[in-house]
Amino acid sequence: MRLKFPKSHHPSEENRPVAAIYADGGELVAAIQRRELDALGYLFHHYSGLVYTLAFKILGNPHEAEDLVQEIFLGVWERCTYCPDRGSLSSFLVTVTRSRAIDRLRMKVNRRRIVSQWQHSLVPNSAATPLDHATQSEKRHALQNALAQLPDHYRQVLELSYFGGYSQSEIAQQLHTPLGTVKTWARKGLIQLRKTLQAPMES
Amino acid sequence: MADSSEHNRFEELAAGYVLGDLDSEEMAEFQQLAVEHPALWEEVSELQETLNLLPFGLAESHPHPSVREQIMQSAADIQSPQLAAQSAAPTTALLQRPWTKIFGSIATLTTVVLGLQTVHLQQQLAQVQQELAQQKSRMASLPSAQTSEPTPRNVVITTTDTFVHRNWQGVEQILIDHDKSLQKGVQAVDIPSSQPTELVALLRRQIPMPSAVPVLSAMSSKLLGGSVCQFGKSKGVRITYKTNQHGQVSLYQIARSQKPELPQLTPEKLYLAVQDGPGGVFWSDGEFLYALVSDIPAEQLKELTSAVEIVDS
Numbered sequence: 001m002r003l004k005f006p007k008s009h010h011p012s013e014e015n016r017p018v019a020a021i022y023a024d025g026g027e028l029v030a031a032i033q034r035r036e037l038d039a040l041g042y043l044f045h046h047y048s049g050l051v052y053t054l055a056f057k058i059l060g061n062p063h064e065a066e067d068l069v070q071e072i073f074l075g076v077w078e079r080c081t082y083c084p085d086r087g088s089l090s091s092f093l094v095t096v097t098r099s100r101a102i103d104r105l106r107m108k109v110n111r112r113r114i115v116s117q118w119q120h121s122l123v124p125n126s127a128a129t130p131l132d133h134a135t136q137s138e139k140r141h142a143l144q145n146a147l148a149q150l151p152d153h154y155r156q157v158l159e160l161s162y163f164g165g166y167s168q169s170e171i172a173q174q175l176h177t178p179l180g181t182v183k184t185w186a187r188k189g190l191i192q193l194r195k196t197l198q199a200p201m202e203s
Numbered sequence: 204m205a206d207s208s209e210h211n212r213f214e215e216l217a218a219g220y221v222l223g224d225l226d227s228e229e230m231a232e233f234q235q236l237a238v239e240h241p242a243l244w245e246e247v248s249e250l251q252e253t254l255n256l257l258p259f260g261l262a263e264s265h266p267h268p269s270v271r272e273q274i275m276q277s278a279a280d281i282q283s284p285q286l287a288a289q290s291a292a293p294t295t296a297l298l299q300r301p302w303t304k305i306f307g308s309i310a311t312l313t314t315v316v317l318g319l320q321t322v323h324l325q326q327q328l329a330q331v332q333q334e335l336a337q338q339k340s341r342m343a344s345l346p347s348a349q350t351s352e353p354t355p356r357n358v359v360i361t362t363t364d365t366f367v368h369r370n371w372q373g374v375e376q377i378l379i380d381h382d383k384s385l386q387k388g389v390q391a392v393d394i395p396s397s398q399p400t401e402l403v404a405l406l407r408r409q410i411p412m413p414s415a416v417p418v419l420s421a422m423s424s425k426l427l428g429g430s431v432c433q434f435g436k437s438k439g440v441r442i443t444y445k446t447n448q449h450g451q452v453s454l455y456q457i458a459r460s461q462k463p464e465l466p467q468l469t470p471e472k473l474y475l476a477v478q479d480g481p482g483g484v485f486w487s488d489g490e491f492l493y494a495l496v497s498d499i500p501a502e503q504l505k506e507l508t509s510a511v512e513i514v515d516s
Binding site: 035037040041044048049050052053054056057062065066069070073074077078079081086087088090091094095096098099100102103106136139140142143144147158159161162163167168183186187188190191193194197 | 224252273398408
């Protein structure tokens with residue numbers, strides 16, 4: 001199951017940018033597995049911004065983020081484990097990037113950061129930066145709308161957990177909030193995000 | 204699901220699962236519901252997709268243009284020798300990896316593992332029962348001050364494959380699974396990854412996994428990847444490592460169940476040295492069973508077990 005956006009304005013998720021050359025993310029990856037360099041170039045063109053943005057957010061260092069970008073794309077080139085049945089290509093790349101960035105973060109000995117520095121880096125109300133292809137713009141737009149409807153503390157906890165790699169116990173400690181409350185905020189935040197994102201499709 | 208309150212509960216558990224914050228009771232409840240309603244994995248998938256949209260909420264930035272050039276150049280460099288190799292021999296790209304041969308050699312040496320008979324079966328059984336009884340007795344006699352913070356005590360058992368076969372079929376299945384994975388070499392790994400958190404995230408898309416996952420320290424081993432395994436009614440994962448000193452090592456995390464039969468494991472570690480076969484270390488945290496299996500003596504397994512770390516993902 002993929003998140004769906006209104007078909008009248010937004011063609012099926014993730015298919016449109018790839019559709020010009022490849023039918024979908026699966027076909028693009030299949031072309032990469034056939035060692036077609038153009039396919040890798042295409043993948044980089046459309047997803048390097050997403051991968052780099054996430055890597056930079058977690059690692060906080062442009063050189064390390066670029067190093068990780070190289071690792072991710074060359075990893076896909078050497079052996080890609082993406083399976084279209086288990087989600088979208090962007091979700092796969094995000095999962096791999098986030099995990100590897102957090103692995104790198106954990107390898108640093110001195111990893112004592114202040115939770116407060118992580119607040120409010122999601123930008124629910126800011127003008128969307130135009131992307132160079134439409135589907136990611138659609139996602140960005142839809143997500144920003146959904147984030148704008150989310151209570152601040154829900155968003156804060158989700159952000160700390162997702163980008164900061166903090167456990168919810170650590171978040172509870174830092175925010176001086178009971179662990180149960182932090183869990184509830186994170187879960188409700190995620191569930192509400194999904195409902196808001198699905199609403200246009202169902203209306 | 205028919206009942207909306209049940210659906211709400213599953214939705215909440217699914218969100219906790221995706222966020223990695225389920226406690227052990229919730230994880231058990233989640234697993235039970237997921238077994239009863241397999242379609243509910245859709246729920247998990249949707250929430251995972253939603254969570255993975257969060258990076259779209261960040262102000263976007265791009266890597267330096269030179270990064271693209273470097274990647275394309277490196278990809279072309281990787282492509283050339285592989286294409287040459289493929290034209291020379293019609294094998295898959297995977298088999299071009301040099302360590303395939305090493306695994307092949309290990310697999311050949313370890314093909315014959317099970318099936319040897321022993322004349323000391325009853326003695327072994329008596330010895331094992333005695334050791335377990337003594338261990339239990341020692342644990343029971345510990346002062347309460349110590350039991351509140353127990354010092355891990357370990358049980359070492361030297362036994363035979365026949366004994367394992369007749370008493371602990373679950374252990375036997377794990378040892379056989381490890382042996383098969385040796386024979387398959389790198390192809391035993393369904394999800395290749397050298398990054399623990401990444402591997403756990405990818406495995407979590409296929410099977411319930413707790414937030415705390417044991418891994419071998421990167422100092423002592425190289426992570427090759429993981430696979431989902433089935434032991435009787437229990438699902439689990441096999442995480443494969445290559446070590447310099449101990450060859451290929453399998454680390455299992457398996458959901459506890461009545462079948463197949465396993466020793467009543469505790470956080471204390473059971474070192475099982477099987478005559479002429481692979482050895483293993485087994486322990487449990489009450490919810491999951493863990494096993495570390497390799498073709499090395501029990502003493503070396505102890506050393507290897509000391510490299511197990513818990514990753515909170």
